[in-house]
Amino acid sequence: MSPTAHRATAYFDVDGTLCSTNLLHPLVLYLVNQGTPAESMFRLGRALLQAPVLAAAELRDRRRFNELLFSHFRGMSEDRIVLLADEVFQDVVKPRLYPGAQELVDTCKAAGLRTVLITGSLDVNVWPLARHMGCDHVIANRLEFAHRKATGKLMQPVVAGPEKAGLIVADARAHGHDLAACHAYSDSFSDVPMLSVVGHPACINPDARLARLAQSYRWPILDIQRPAREGRRRETSA
């Protein structure tokens, strides 16, 4: 379908929504694949020491959590980050994709929707997934580089929590799409702003807080942990 033929956009959060990964999974793969074993040990140790701070930040401020997390990339070469991206997809993301994820994306495409992954993960790690699933675009975090080395900072805008809503508004407007006709999918309460901004929000495997909210607002709750195929309709149980 040509870009102009899309009638609206479907926005998908990635971690926990389309696959059972989180932002830590790719980071760990990067940390253990440094140039020397000593450097890997050093970076892993530093990350472990910061774990309690990360955990606290995740609960209180999603943006701060992202900044802390991606600071661990400081000093890594751009080449290494890009080179390992495919490995991250093959070894970390692809095996954790939910069985019904591809069919949900395909159903959106069949409905004439442009499909966009919107996530706090790094863009280099998300594009292989987007290509694999046939998605049209990625809105993700980008690392800042200086002299081909990561500075450990994220470029603006940081994709997290409420910012996702603003990015969706801007993206839909850029493509001439009415937000009321757009769809969004997420698993997390932190994505309520992004879900609220579109006309057709839906929750996938929602956390407890989001599930309660979804019930109140009567947002659809999807389970894509099993494939949506004829066999699935065979297995419907009481």
Place this chain on the structure above:
Amino acid sequence: MSDHPCVVTIDHKSKPRVLFSGTRLVEVDLPVGTKVLYPKKPMKGLPDPRAAVRYALSHPLGSPPLYAKLRPGMKVTIAVDDLSMPLPSMKGPDNRALVIDEVLHQLDEYGVDDVEVIIATAFHRPMTKEEIRHVVGEKCFSRYWPDRLYNHDAEKPGGLTLLGTTPGGIDVEINRRAAESDLVIYVNLTFVPMNGGHKSLGTGLVGYRTLKGHHNPSAVRKSGSYMEPSRSELSRRMIEVGQLIESKVDVFHVETTVNNRMFDKPLEFLAKNEDELTDLESRAMSALIKTLDALPDAARQAVFERVPAPYEMIGVYAGACDPVHDAILEKVHQQLCVPVKGQFDVVIFPVPYISPYNVGAVLNPLLVSVMVEGYLHNLHRGAPLLKPGGTLIAVHPFTDRFDEAQHPAYVEFFHKLLPRTRDAMELHKKYEADFARHPSYIQLYRTGKAYHPAHPFYMWYWGENGRQHRGRVITVGADNEYVPGILGYETARTMAEALRMVREQNSDPSIACFRICPLLMADVTPDAAPPALVDAMGVDLTVPVPASPVSTRSGAEEA
């Protein structure tokens, strides 16, 4: 000429009538002169249903016997009606299980082992494992579940095959397995005259492309009653679809029907004229009313729904679609039709807890409206019970409650679209296509327990000829005003208040009360002939009844 015994005229000595209002029963005083239509007594069930099935398969109408169509190595698909009929579901063995048992026996005898069984759900929710076990029977279930016994999936990529386009322009695509079969055996249970015939395959195993050709407001508007094939544009279009399917696929139909024994012994009095209740039955009725009032909603629903009905098979016919369907319709009419003279200014519809579209779920407000302006209004033959422009009184609480697992798209349809417009044509043209492709709802239809997102539109269309025919709808007993408001209905707290509202415009209205459950159908002899259905060009749209290719009757009746 006196009234049929099932038509009771209220006089000064009459007791209050007991009417369903959702899961409650309410006592209502009706004005003197009101005609109350009661269901007929249940017809006697066939003494040996298994023998009747065997006889029907071997003595088919308009077709060679089933065994003559079988050969080793052939591919056979058995398609089965889903649990939307009968209501509530019947005590085992279900008619369909009896038929399938015998069909499987014959398939075994003739060395046919490439067999799959598909529940013809169309856009209905998938049936659960236990529901399927009940409908197809243990023998079929244990042999074929889950790999060769499953629900139809109208959204499965590549799951449908395009067979062609009807002369009326409807693209016909059906379940690929059925399309590629050497023989399709359709096993049906006709509960109301809209079921069965060409509707079985033309709806049950197709997808959106085909459904939208007949499930649309234009077809329903042009239908005098979709419960009367000769006056139903819906039926005419389904016949067109069915005939195209049968020109490409060999189909052997087995249709069955049941009597209207909806309630077992302890609740049998619910079907009776209140004036004829014994003292014991009167006390039981009072106790039931009080008990239901004291129970929470879910428990009330369970009281009625979890107790299967003791329906009995009263007919089974097999063979070609048209003669089989004609024969079964005769039985259905014999059981359901209550003759009544004239039409009425006011018709009272008690709305019970159940409809074909909420098995295992609450009857949500959209489905209540389908019952009032759709199902109950259309349960007539000859002419509507209500005069054109008359008033419908609907007795139901109209609670704003939806089963979010079964009816997720209904919520959005009801609360987002209906407040914008109630015009079925506008809903059809402006919103249906996008809704029908809604990815989340399609995912829930395919993987969860949900009805397809196009289904709430079809439900609204189902009431379209009723909406075009009636004047006002007044609700009695609604627990809120905004739900009736969304539907375009007025509210009254009591029946007396509703009738006062009617009398403000008509001081002496004629009144009828359609006293379900069990089910009945008004066989109306109008005071004047009903107007012919004509289109904008003045062309008569009355649908000719397809001529039956056989003139002599065989089948279970003579078994």
